Each structure stands twice: as C-alpha cells, then as structure tokens.
Amino acid sequence: MPLARRGDEIRDALLRARVAAAYGVTHLLSTGDMLSGGGPRVLVPRELAYDNRDGQWRWRDDIPPRNRRLALRPDEIEDLLDRGFPLPEWHTPPAVAKELSRARPPRRHRGVVVLFTGLSGSGKSTVARGVADALRESGDRTITLLDGDVVRRELTKGLGFSKEDRDINVRRIGWVAAEVARHRGMALCCPIAPYAKARATARAMALEAGAGFILVYVSTPLEVCEQRDRKGLYAKARAGQITGMTGIDDPYEVPTDADLVLDTSEMSIEEAVQGVLQHLMETGWVEPRLQPA
Numbered sequence: 001m002p003l004a005r006r007g008d009e010i011r012d013a014l015l016r017a018r019v020a021a022a023y024g025v026t027h028l029l030s031t032g033d034m035l036s037g038g039g040p041r042v043l044v045p046r047e048l049a050y051d052n053r054d055g056q057w058r059w060r061d062d063i064p065p066r067n068r069r070l071a072l073r074p075d076e077i078e079d080l081l082d083r084g085f086p087l088p089e090w091h092t093p094p095a096v097a098k099e100l101s102r103a104r105p106p107r108r109h110r111g112v113v114v115l116f117t118g119l120s121g122s123g124k125s126t127v128a129r130g131v132a133d134a135l136r137e138s139g140d141r142t143i144t145l146l147d148g149d150v151v152r153r154e155l156t157k158g159l160g161f162s163k164e165d166r167d168i169n170v171r172r173i174g175w176v177a178a179e180v181a182r183h184r185g186m187a188l189c190c191p192i193a194p195y196a197k198a199r200a201t202a203r204a205m206a207l208e209a210g211a212g213f214i215l216v217y218v219s220t221p222l223e224v225c226e227q228r229d230r231k232g233l234y235a236k237a238r239a240g241q242i243t244g245m246t247g248i249d250d251p252y253e254v255p256t257d258a259d260l261v262l263d264t265s266e267m268s269i270e271e272a273v274q275g276v277l278q279h280l281m282e283t284g285w286v287e288p289r290l291q292p293a
C-alpha cells in the first residue's frame, strides 16, 4: 500500500491498520516488531516460502530446499520494477504486479537529473553537450541542457561567486532541473557546484519530484584545467587580477557521493561521453539500445 511514511514506526503502523480496516480488512499479517492498533487483529506469520511442488506458500521449513523459493526482498522487488523487468508470476499475481509497476514505473520512463560538477575547464559542458546530442538522437525523452553561460545569463543573472551566490545559483539550477524531471524529461546541468550541501539539495529536490539524480564528478586535476584555461581566468587569478577563483583561492569540496567519476585528462571527449551513456544504461535510466561505438 503506497502510503506516505511519517517517519514514526508506531504512527505508520496505526495509520496502515486504520486504512486497511476502512477497506474491510479484518486481519493483518505483520512482522513481529510491527504494531496492530486501529481495529484489525494482527497475525505474526512464520516465514513463508513458495513450494514449487504444488504452487502453495507454506512455512519454509516444511519445504525441501530444492523445492523452496524464498520471497523476494523489498529491495529486489524495487530493483526489478526500476529495471522494468516483470515480477515473477509465482511470486506476485499479474494484477498486483501491474499496480506495483504503475506506482513505481521503470527508470527509463521516469525523469532524471544529471549534475556534472568539477573545476572550471574540467570538461563538464563539453561532456554534457555530447551526452545531450547522443540522447536527443534516440528521442525517448526531452533533453534540457542547463549550460553554464546560458544559466548565468538567463536564470541567475546578477549573481556573483560568493558562497551565498554560488549556493543560490546551484539551488535554482537544481530546482529547474527537478521540474524538468518531474515531467519525465532529462535535465543535464554543469555548474561548478563547489559545495556539497548545495549539491545535496539539488539531489533532494530531484528525488522529491519522483525523479532520479546522478552526480557526475568531473575530476580533471587543477593543473590540466589550468593548462586549458579557455577563458584566461586561471592566469588572471594567479596574477592576482581576480580573486575567489575556484581551485585557486576559493574552495571546491570533492564529492564523496558521486555516482560516476570522470577524469578527462585520461580519456578522450568521446570516451567520457560514452562513460556517461554506459552508466545511464547500466543503471536503467536509458534504454540499452544506444550501443557505444
């Protein structure tokens, strides 16, 4: 029953019992540590397993091991649903499986936010653009690329590079991305996003919108970013002409929660793009028919 959890086990159990009673339920099956309350009687069953000799569920110890199939754990069920695989009929009646997959559609049908984080010049925009181009060709989802320069011109104009302004910048990007993903699109964003807390907020907003969130840490070392110095900002920072440059005299908090790490000093642009696509396919967010070249 997809009831929102209140975070309090006792209140959750009571609420479940009340809702179940309202549907006419007279007995509830529960694990030993769950509470009853609210009317129906609670039965605490012994662990049941599927007996493939006659298709019945019975106490697991009454079934010879070779005929016994244990019930799937909740995380195994979620994994099958996320990947869009059918739940086995011996385990879940098809009508129930249909409802479950309606409540938790496969990842490839849900929205997703991909946030690239890393130093200026690390390759975030270049890789995000490559991923966007590849996925646009497949046409399964709408693709929104929230590119750095455009974002700072259109969405966050007027903000600077203080911690406060960077946090607002990343928060706004995260909010727009989550809205895109709420409507089943894919949003690719590439701010430096130097602070872990702002990145965590972006993740939370995407998850709250029922979407996925993938943090790609573009870990290209500072020396390489500095050699690239496409905008001449590192040279200016070294010369003391500008201050607050990330990696020089402003912090970058290395992610400890990255879903994927790419060091573009060790791979070509194409390899980096394929690395992201591969990850999206392996985790079920993108259909695996986009085969890497």
Ligand SMILES: Nc1ncnc2c1ncn2[C@@H]1O[C@H](COP(=O)(O)OS(=O)(=O)O)[C@@H](OP(=O)(O)O)[C@H]1O
Pocket (backbone or CB within 6 Å): 119, 120, 121, 125, 148, 149, 152, 161, 165, 166, 167, 169, 170, 190, 191, 192, 193, 194, 231, 233, 243, 244, 245, 246, 250
């Ligand atoms: N002080 C300072 N520090 C870092 N970067 C600076 C700074 N001043 C200007 N720039 C240019 O602005 C781009 C970074 O903006 P972001 O919106 O990605 O930054 S942040 O996420 O809000 O920290 C970044 O662009 P990219 O190179 O595309 O990352 C820089 O070119």
Ligand SMILES: Nc1ncnc2c1ncn2[C@@H]1O[C@H](COP(=O)(O)OP(=O)(O)O)[C@@H](O)[C@H]1O
Pocket (backbone or CB within 6 Å): 118, 119, 120, 121, 122, 123, 124, 125, 126, 127, 148, 190, 228, 230, 264, 265, 267, 268, 269, 270, 272
């Ligand atoms: N393997 C690579 N992956 C990504 N960018 C690379 C790679 N090798 C060289 N580059 C170059 O590095 C620069 C990265 O710039 P950009 O993508 O704007 O970085 P960021 O968005 O992180 O500031 C581009 O000029 C790009 O062509």
